[in-house]
Amino acid sequence: MNGTFVGMPAFPQAAREAVADATLRGNLRHATHTIRAKRAKAVAEVSDWAELREAGKRIKDHTLRHLDRYLVQLEESVTAAGGTVHWAADAEEANRIVARLVKETGESEVVKVKSMATQEIGLNEALLEEGIHAYETDLAELIVQLGKDRPSHILVPAIHRNRGEIRDIFRQEMGEWGRAAPEGLTDTPAELAEAARLHLREKFLRARVGVSGANFMVAETGTLVVVESEGNGRMCLTLPETLISVVGIEKIVPTWRDLEVFLQTLPRSSTAERMNPYTSTWTGTTDGDGPRTFHLVLLDNGRTDTLADEVGRQALRCIRCSACLNVCPVYERAGGHAYGSVYPGPIGAILSPQLRGTQSEIDASLPYASSLCGACYEVCPVAIDIPEVLVHLRERVVEGGPVVRDGNRVVLKPAKGHAAERAAMRAARWAFARPGALRTGQRLASRTRRLHPRTLPGPGKAWSASRDLPAVPAEPFRDWWQRTNGGNTGEGSAK
Amino acid sequence: MRVALFLTCVNDTLYPETGRSVVKLLTRLGVEVDFPMAQTCCGQAHYNTGYRHEAEPLARHFSDVFGEYEAIVTPSGSCGAMVRELYPRMGERARAEGRGGGLAATLAPVVPKTYELTEFLVDVLGVTDVGAYYPHTVTYHPTCHGLRGLGLGDRPRRLLQAVRGLELVELPGAEECCGFGGTFALKNADVSAAMGADKVRNAASTGAEVLCAADNSCLMHIGGTMTRLKAGIRPVHIAEILASTEEEPAV
Numbered sequence: 001m002n003g004t005f006v007g008m009p010a011f012p013q014a015a016r017e018a019v020a021d022a023t024l025r026g027n028l029r030h031a032t033h034t035i036r037a038k039r040a041k042a043v044a045e046v047s048d049w050a051e052l053r054e055a056g057k058r059i060k061d062h063t064l065r066h067l068d069r070y071l072v073q074l075e076e077s078v079t080a081a082g083g084t085v086h087w088a089a090d091a092e093e094a095n096r097i098v099a100r101l102v103k104e105t106g107e108s109e110v111v112k113v114k115s116m117a118t119q120e121i122g123l124n125e126a127l128l129e130e131g132i133h134a135y136e137t138d139l140a141e142l143i144v145q146l147g148k149d150r151p152s153h154i155l156v157p158a159i160h161r162n163r164g165e166i167r168d169i170f171r172q173e174m175g176e177w178g179r180a181a182p183e184g185l186t187d188t189p190a191e192l193a194e195a196a197r198l199h200l201r202e203k204f205l206r207a208r209v210g211v212s213g214a215n216f217m218v219a220e221t222g223t224l225v226v227v228e229s230e231g232n233g234r235m236c237l238t239l240p241e242t243l244i245s246v247v248g249i250e251k252i253v254p255t256w257r258d259l260e261v262f263l264q265t266l267p268r269s270s271t272a273e274r275m276n277p278y279t280s281t282w283t284g285t286t287d288g289d290g291p292r293t294f295h296l297v298l299l300d301n302g303r304t305d306t307l308a309d310e311v312g313r314q315a316l317r318c319i320r321c322s323a324c325l326n327v328c329p330v331y332e333r334a335g336g337h338a339y340g341s342v343y344p345g346p347i348g349a350i351l352s353p354q355l356r357g358t359q360s361e362i363d364a365s366l367p368y369a370s371s372l373c374g375a376c377y378e379v380c381p382v383a384i385d386i387p388e389v390l391v392h393l394r395e396r397v398v399e400g401g402p403v404v405r406d407g408n409r410v411v412l413k414p415a416k417g418h419a420a421e422r423a424a425m426r427a428a429r430w431a432f433a434r435p436g437a438l439r440t441g442q443r444l445a446s447r448t449r450r451l452h453p454r455t456l457p458g459p460g461k462a463w464s465a466s467r468d469l470p471a472v473p474a475e476p477f478r479d480w481w482q483r484t485n486g487g488n489t490g491e492g493s494a495k
Numbered sequence: 496m497r498v499a500l501f502l503t504c505v506n507d508t509l510y511p512e513t514g515r516s517v518v519k520l521l522t523r524l525g526v527e528v529d530f531p532m533a534q535t536c537c538g539q540a541h542y543n544t545g546y547r548h549e550a551e552p553l554a555r556h557f558s559d560v561f562g563e564y565e566a567i568v569t570p571s572g573s574c575g576a577m578v579r580e581l582y583p584r585m586g587e588r589a590r591a592e593g594r595g596g597g598l599a600a601t602l603a604p605v606v607p608k609t610y611e612l613t614e615f616l617v618d619v620l621g622v623t624d625v626g627a628y629y630p631h632t633v634t635y636h637p638t639c640h641g642l643r644g645l646g647l648g649d650r651p652r653r654l655l656q657a658v659r660g661l662e663l664v665e666l667p668g669a670e671e672c673c674g675f676g677g678t679f680a681l682k683n684a685d686v687s688a689a690m691g692a693d694k695v696r697n698a699a700s701t702g703a704e705v706l707c708a709a710d711n712s713c714l715m716h717i718g719g720t721m722t723r724l725k726a727g728i729r730p731v732h733i734a735e736i737l738a739s740t741e742e743e744p745a746v
Contacts, residue, residue, distance in 0.1 A: 016685040025689075310591065329672045333689045369683060371676025371690070372543060374643035388584070394545030421678075425541055429549040432504065432535040433556055442508050462681040466688035467719030470509050477502055477511035481530045487518050 005150065008340030010365035015334035024160055024335055031159045032326045038272035039323060039379070046268065055261045057383040060317035063252050064307060070219040070252045071298065077222025081284020083294040088246075091121035094299050098123060098211065098244055099130040101295050105242050107132075107209045113226060113233040114138035115213030116154060116320055117246045117299055119342040120355075123211070134211065135177070135203050137232040139196050146173040152336025152344060155270050155322040160335055163187035170195050178202055200232060210240035210291065214247045215319065216262060217296075220255045223283040224296070227266060227276050237280050243291035248299050250307075250316040262319055265381035269321035302355035308404035311392040315350045317382040324376035324386060330369055339366065346376035350389040357405055358397050364415050367393035398422060420459070442476040449474070497527040499564035501557075501609070503574045503711075504536040510711045516738035516745075517570050517612060520627075523738075524620055528568075533560045539577040544678045547585060551598060554582055558605050566619065567609045570734045572641025572710045573677075575611035580644050582606055611641060612734055613650040613709055623653045628741040630660035633731075634703040636694070636717070638710040639672050651709055651733055658736060666706070667697045675716035691720040699726045709733045 008014060018024055043049055063070055075085045088094035102110060110127070112118065112134050124134040124145075136145045143158040144151050147169040151157030158166070167187040174181045179199045185191055212233070216225040224245055226233045237243060253259060267276040285294050307313050325331050325345030336344035340362035341352040349370060353363040367390050376386040396403065398421070400412040414422070431437040445452075449472040455464040463469070481487070498521070502514045514530075521528045537557055538550030557578070561567045569575045583606055586599025616622055635655060641647045655663050674680070674690025681687075694717055698706045706721075708714050711732055718730035731745075739745035 012683050012685065015683060019685045019689045311588075329674065329690050330683070330686050333686050367545075368679065369686075371639070371672050371674060371679045371687070373639035373672035373676070375639075375670075375672070378643055391543055391545065391547075394543075395547055396545075398545040399548065421544070422546075425544065425546045425549050428536070429538075429541060429546075429553060432538075432553050435533045435535055438504065438535050445508065459681065462684035463719075465684065466723060467680075467691065467716060468722045469719065470715050472509065473511050475511065477507045477514035478530070478532060480511055480515065482532070486528070486530065487515065487522070 005340045005342070005362075008362040010361045011334070011338055011340070011369045012365065014338035014340065014362075015330075015369070018335040018338055019333050021335075023162070025333065027160055027162050028332050028335055031156065032332050035272060036326045039269060039326065042268040042272040042274065045274070046264070052261055052265050053381055053383055056265055056319075056381055057317060059253060059258045059261060060382055061314075063254060064250065064313060064316055067249065067252070067307065070254060071249060073219040074217055074222060074252055075298075077219065078284060078294075078296050079222075081222045082286075083222065083284040083296055086295060086297045088297050088299050088301070090301050094121050094246055094297050094301070095123055095126035097297050098246060099127055099132065101242070101244050102127065102132050102209055103130065105209055105293075109133040109135065109207065110209040110211045110244075111135050111137050111203050111207040111236045111240065112141075113210070113212035113236045114141050114157075114228070115211070115246065116342060117213045117248050118211060119151065121246070121299065121301060123246065135207075137200050137203065137236055138228075139193070139230055139232075142196055142200065143169060146170065146177065150337055151342060153322060153325055154320050154343065154345070154347075155325075160337070163189070163192065166192055174199050204232075204235040204239055207236075207240050209242045209244065210236040212237060212243065212245045214245055214251055215266065216259060217247055217252050218254075218256055218259065219252050221283055223256070223281050225259065226278075226280045227263070228278045228280070229271060229273075229276055231278055234278050234280050237282060238290045240291055242293040242295070243282075244295045244297065246297045246299055248301070249303050266319050266321050269319075269323040269379070269381040302357075304407060305404045306354040309354070312350070312354050312389050314384050315347070315354060315389060317384055318347050318351065319382060320347075321381055323379040323381065327375040327379050328370075329373060329375070330371065334369070339369065341366075346370060346386045346390075347384070350384075350386055350393060353393050353396075357403075358393065358412070358415065364397050367391075367397060439476070439478060443479070445472050446475055496525075496565060497529060498566040498568050498615075499561050500528050500530045501534060501537075501561060501567050501569040501574070502530065503569060503571045505715070506570060506711055509715070510732065513570055513711055513732045513734050516732070516734040517568070519743075520625060520734060520738040521568070523740075524616075524622065524625060526620070529564070531560045531564075537574045537577045539574055539581075540677050542577065542581055542585070547588065551585060551589070554585060554602055555598070558601050561609075562604050565608065566615065567605060568612055568615045569609065570612045570709065570732060571712070572611050572638045572645055572647065573712060575609060575614075576640040576644030578609040579606055611645055611647060611709065613647055613654055614645065616654060616737075617650045624657035625654065625737050627658040627737045627739055628660050629658050629736045629739045629745065631705050632662045632664060632701075632703045633705045633707050633736065634664050634666040634698055634701045635669070635733075636666055636673065636698070636706055636708045636713070637669055638708050638713045641709050642670060647709070651707075654737060655707065655733070661736070664701045664703050666701060668693070673713050673717050675713045677712070680716055687716070688720070691716055692724065695720045695724055695726050695728075699728050703728060705729055705731045705736075707731050707733050707736055
């Protein structure tokens with residue numbers, strides 16, 4: 001499967017192709033606008049939404065502030081309930097642990113609940129290298145996996161596909177992986193869902209090992225929570241003999257009571273439902289009920305480094321609802337793949353460059369993948385000020401400075417490729433600190449205005465390829481103000 | 496009441512008519528307007544592109560120039576939001592970098608008395624009918640930093656609805672960003688242009704003659720897209736509509 005994002009080009013290049021793809025634009029526009037409107041309605045029903053949002057933010061901030069304590073408490077609770085806790089510093093270590101645990105069962109296939117953490121670490125690819133097949137059981141993840149594609153949305157990973165494309169993928173690929181698609185499959189939603197159901201049921205009933213993530217981990221009891229819509233999660237979490245859950249360390253909440261807030265805000269923000277159809281909770285193992293063996297792999301993979309940054313750490317509040325993707329005008333046009341990460345959209349633009357660092361071309365370009373319109377912050381159910389973090393990360397790219405990488409304090413150099421911009425910004429700052437210099441520049445522009453070209457060369461082409469330039473006026477305002485004594489005398493009198 | 500006009504560098508250089516309109520409008524409403532000649536730029540482009548440290552001297556300069564006035568009025572939602580929202584943040588960041596509270600203290604006085612034009616009219620002067628006349632069909636685009644940063648709400652619409660002769664038509668997808676975003680327009684030109692084209696199509700679909708907004712930076716992008724697409728609709732700053740009267744109508 002071709003599911004990795006390694007070697008992605010910078011965001012603007014990747015986005016250019018997406019913008020030119022009319023089918024993709026249509027699919028994304030339809031899907032995001034539909035869910036956007038539904039979410040707005042579902043949120044408007046709740047009279048104390050602002051308070052829930054503030055509570056969610058505070059619970060997350062409190063937990064992150066005391067993460068050391070809550071992680072230890074969680075480990076003790078999970079262990080006491082019969083589970084085994086493993087600690088993974090990075091993707092490689094997490095993959096190694098999961099592969100070993102699967103091999104110890106003697107199995108060579110696993111069924112998976114949709115999980116962002118296992119996508120982030122590339123678990124399916126790592127398991128395949130060890131001869132273990134991982135089957136995605138979420139409908140959209142199944143579409144992505146069968147299509148040898150990459151996810152383009154956190155909640156709806158196949159949002160870039162329309163029904164006709166999905167029917168074609170099912171017809172062509174299902175037989176290779178298990179039960180083939182029924183003869184004469186059409187593109188009606190009911191038929192597509194039934195085809196997936198039949199295909200997946202075979203896998204659920206056969207699998208001895210399940211792999212999941214979790215939406216929340218409750219420190220006080222060691223309980224894990226998965227929130228889902230299709231019931232595939234419930235199957236994977238209850239039928240196998242062994243369950244392995246890979247969860248980011250920031251997914252902790254201290255108590256069951258804290259869940260009350262998120263179980264209201266998450267479904268309304270993500271699927272626009274008052275309540276999601278399936279909420280599964282499990283605490284260690286229980287004799288005669290569900291998996292006999294439970295492993296929890298706690299994943300860091302850049303999270304501790306992110307926590308060290310006092311502006312950027314708010315990204316760790318994220319509950320992966322996708323509301324920010326669905327309202328983002330940039331995501332709507334660029335699509336999810338352009339973000340070069342399993343975390344696309346506004347949250348991806350602040351999460352990926354923090355988890356992975358800003359060294360690669362794609363990660364250094366992500367903080368700029370936004371017009372800073374603020375729609376993402378407005379809908380975020382845990383009040384992550386995404387524009388604030390974007391600007392903060394832009395600063396990290398152009399100025400460098402102290403950051404924590406792999407637990408060590410290092411000083412980043414300014415990124416390459418910003419020299420001309422930096423010089424222009426300094427020159428502008430110099431001129432703007434001197435009103436006389438600004439005025440000289442304005443007058444020069446006004447006097448030469450008949451000579452200005454209609455299109456610009458060099459970097460200016462980025463403007464004039466799609467937009468006409470504004471006409472420079474005969475005199476700047478400040479000259480008019482001075483000449484007419486604030487509009488009191490002469491031509492153009494304001495009074 | 497004596498207020499300072501913070502026109503912004505973009506308006507001063509490219510849109511002097513907007514400045515003249517603000518002066519005309521406020522004067523008509525009995526406000527004494529001054530234009531401090533030492534003003535330049537609030538530093539928004541620097542700050543938002545990641546050059547916060549380059550923006551700091553510009554913010555200090557702003558505070559020097561405007562600190563003594565009773566109120567500071569600007570016909571730009573994004574520059575207004577820069578002062579009100581981001582100057583305090585700059586002060587906090589400087590403090591967090593171990594540079595003390597000096598910058599925060601320098602910038603603090605200008606923050607609460609900086610008003611975007613429509614806020615100043617509605618909240619400070621308490622008017623919605625400014626005696627304007629503008630016999631055209633108009634659709635209104637709420638720009639992002641005015642809408643979500645400053646929370647201008649329905650103030651601009653209330654002002655437009657009170658203009659005689661003006662027919663206000665709703666803009667589909669009004670609250671979606673036009674795609675300008677400062678340096679975003681250059682750094683992600685394809686996405687920016689696609690957003691701009693969608694905004695212009697929505698505006699043209701209303702049948703209005705004029706798309707009105709309270710920020711010329713966005714209008715520069717939208718207007719440039721309009722003429723390129725020959726959309727048959729033109730951009731006008733809200734100040735020019737509110738300044739227009741039967742005796743001296745705006746063109």
